[in-house]
Amino acid sequence: MITPARAEALAAYYAQRAPEYERIYQRPSRQPNLRALEAWVAEIFAGRRVLEIACGTGWWTLHGAARAAHWLATDCNPQTLALAAAKALPACVQCRVVDAYTLDGLDGARFDGAFAGCWWSHVPRARLPAALSALHAKLLPGALVVWLDNRWVEGESTPIARRDADGNGFQQRRLDDGSVHEVIKNYPRPDEAVALLGPRAHDARWAEGSHYWTLSYRLA
Numbered sequence: 001m002i003t004p005a006r007a008e009a010l011a012a013y014y015a016q017r018a019p020e021y022e023r024i025y026q027r028p029s030r031q032p033n034l035r036a037l038e039a040w041v042a043e044i045f046a047g048r049r050v051l052e053i054a055c056g057t058g059w060w061t062l063h064g065a066a067r068a069a070h071w072l073a074t075d076c077n078p079q080t081l082a083l084a085a086a087k088a089l090p091a092c093v094q095c096r097v098v099d100a101y102t103l104d105g106l107d108g109a110r111f112d113g114a115f116a117g118c119w120w121s122h123v124p125r126a127r128l129p130a131a132l133s134a135l136h137a138k139l140l141p142g143a144l145v146v147w148l149d150n151r152w153v154e155g156e157s158t159p160i161a162r163r164d165a166d167g168n169g170f171q172q173r174r175l176d177d178g179s180v181h182e183v184i185k186n187y188p189r190p191d192e193a194v195a196l197l198g199p200r201a202h203d204a205r206w207a208e209g210s211h212y213w214t215l216s217y218r219l220a
Contacts (some may be wrong), residue, residue: 013173013181020176021057021080023180030155035211037148041115042066044146044216048113051138058084060117060148065090072111074098101127103134113137114145118162120193120215121149121186125166128196136200139219145201147215152187162198190215 003073041060046067055061055073057080065071071093078097085095098105100119113213114135123131144159150157160169161182171185189204193215196203204217 008083013183017171021083022059025059027156029153030211036209037214038063039066040214041146041148042145045071045113045115048144049108049109049111050113050115051109051135052115052117053103053135054116054119055084055095056080056118057088058087058095060092060115062087062089064117065093066113068092068113070094071156072096074100074103074106076100087130096205101131101134103121106138109138110140112140112143114143115140115148116146117148118150120147120188122184123186124184125168129198132196132198136198136219141220143219145217145219147193151211151213153211156211158185166186176188 026028041064045064047069049070050064050068050072052061052064052071052073053075055076058073059069061073061084064071065094068090069092071090072082073081073093073095075084076096076097076099081095083095088213094173096105096135100116120128135145158171158173161172162170164170167186169185169187171183172180174180174184190213194201194204194206200219201217204215207214207216
């Protein structure tokens, strides 16, 4: 079970890691997959009003919002959100501190698109249904939802150090200051992920590249 204290520790880790975060996107092996995905998210969200949750430092914000009508980039960490806001983001982007699990403060906001890059894998398995429900409640019928996250790559991905009773995996990650942090990291199966989407989701499509997977679907 993931306790509130552990959830707070994870948020603190990402705030501390913020200046180091985007090094992962500089690895040569990832470049072809990244270029394809950057172009794809720009195209698929063209003309839409998009809610992005857990935007982190805004790597995917910069690309996904390129042709959007409006893009609200949210994150629970002011530290990472500040790095996102400092980028040369498209004019349609607004940044706001919001808890991805509750989306409190977005009452009345409605979107016809939603995006999350590399967040699913850090959500405790037991919390995924509620997190999905909270997100879907902010979206209009016909909204397009896209999840993007890491694949397990043998010899490159950080090993899973242990698993808990709920099946959550945990990695040991070291930051530049030498501190070591235990971070939840799950690699879902396609059928497992699709089964969690709920009754409003249809036309679900799972795709895999060399380093990343995507799950896209529309809401009834």
